[in-house]
Amino acid sequence: xxxxxxxxxxxxxxxxxxxxxxxxxxxxxxxxxxxxxxxxxxxxxxxxxxxxxxxxxxxxxxxxxxxxxxxxxxx
Amino acid sequence: xxxxxxxxxxxxxxxxxxxxxxxxxxxxxxxxxxxxxxxxxxxxxxxxxxxxxxxxxxxxxxxxxxxxxxxxxxxxxxxxxxxxxxxxxxxxxxxxxxxxxxxxxxxxxxxxxxxxxxxxxxxxxxxxxxxxxxx
Numbered sequence: 001x002x003x004x005x006x007x008x009x010x011x012x013x014x015x016x017x018x019x020x021x022x023x024x025x026x027x028x029x030x031x032x033x034x035x036x037x038x039x040x041x042x043x044x045x046x047x048x049x050x051x052x053x054x055x056x057x058x059x060x061x062x063x064x065x066x067x068x069x070x071x072x073x074x075x
Numbered sequence: 076x077x078x079x080x081x082x083x084x085x086x087x088x089x090x091x092x093x094x095x096x097x098x099x100x101x102x103x104x105x106x107x108x109x110x111x112x113x114x115x116x117x118x119x120x121x122x123x124x125x126x127x128x129x130x131x132x133x134x135x136x137x138x139x140x141x142x143x144x145x146x147x148x149x150x151x152x153x154x155x156x157x158x159x160x161x162x163x164x165x166x167x168x169x170x171x172x173x174x175x176x177x178x179x180x181x182x183x184x185x186x187x188x189x190x191x192x193x194x195x196x197x198x199x200x201x202x203x204x205x206x207x208x209x210x
Contacts, residue, residue: 018185019182019183019184019185020183020185021178021179021180021182021183021185021187022175022176022179022183022185022187022189022190024187024188024189025084025168025170026084026139026189063168063170065126066166066168067084067086067137067166067168068086068125068126068127068129068135068165068166069126070126071126071127072127073127
């Protein structure tokens with residue numbers, strides 16, 4: 001029986017790669033990429049975002065939600 | 076002397092006219108100046124669809140003010156009371172940005188428009204015009 005070999009692409013933090021240190025709540029184009037259909041914040045185990053950047057991202061998403069730039073839920 | 080920078084985000088009633096919006100924003104700008112802040116940039120995004128309805132309203136007028144203060148920290152409490160009282164202000168958000176920006180400028184390489192707005196980063200030069208290929 002052939003053993004299945006999975007190649008999983010190594011996940012890297014986009015923020016580290018692009019040098020994005022200031023996650024702006026007004027940048028909905030960026031934040032939208034880290035939102036699931038349900039409008040939940042994409043967990044870092046999936047996106048590969050590092051802990052430091054995930055914290056900034058979370059803060060920004062929550063601010064954007066307050067100003068109705070991003071949804072809290074989506075049916 | 077500490078220099079602090081802030082952003083004030085406003086979501087206003089979409090039924091306001093441009094003049095009414097201007098008058099309202101001017102009033103808040105006056106309060107900010109009195110509180111010891113200087114308005115360095117104003118962004119008006121116009122009418123925008125909201126991500127969710129607020130009191131059955133699906134649109135809002137977005138205004139972002141960029142502020143600087145030198146010396147004593149400005150007090151926004153009076154302004155916030157007024158913002159809370161005004162039904163034409165659907166949402167507002169005050170964020171202090173100087174520390175975040177400074178940290179980001181030390182570490183990151185990405186361009187930060189929010190830093191430029193408050194003068195913490197030099198404005199980015201105009202992109203070089205693409206040279207037109209000679210025939």
